Amino acid sequence: MSIITFQPGSILFAEQLNAAFEQVYSNAVNAVNQSLAANASCQSTAQRPLPTYIGQPCLDLQLGYVVYARQLNPPIWQNAEGVYPL
Known part of the structure; x- marks a missing residue:
């Protein structure tokens, strides 16, 4: 896992934050889908x-x-x- 550093208040900050949230969300959805597929x-x-x-x-x-x-x-x-x- 890497540490993400941001410059608050910049456009780049918002883009980086959005990308980080998308990655976390994508990983969570994939984990749930794999679990459901394995169990269902x-x-x-x-x-x-x-x-x-x-x-x-x-x-x-x-x-x-x-x-x-x-x-x-x-x-x-x-x-x-x-x-x-x-």
Whole structure:
């Protein structure tokens, strides 16, 4: 990580500050997207993982949409409209 130095009050300061915020925001969004992709993909209905929390998303490629854990044990999944079991 590098330290960014600015000259307050200059146009360059505003541009540097904006660039720094864009980099931090971009890194955060990428981290969230990678986490969601790793945790949400299920391949098929039969290959869904055991949910670890209520509301856990799972992209069911067989159904073609995201389902959410409604219950942990036994696992029950629902779609975004609350329809279950799936």
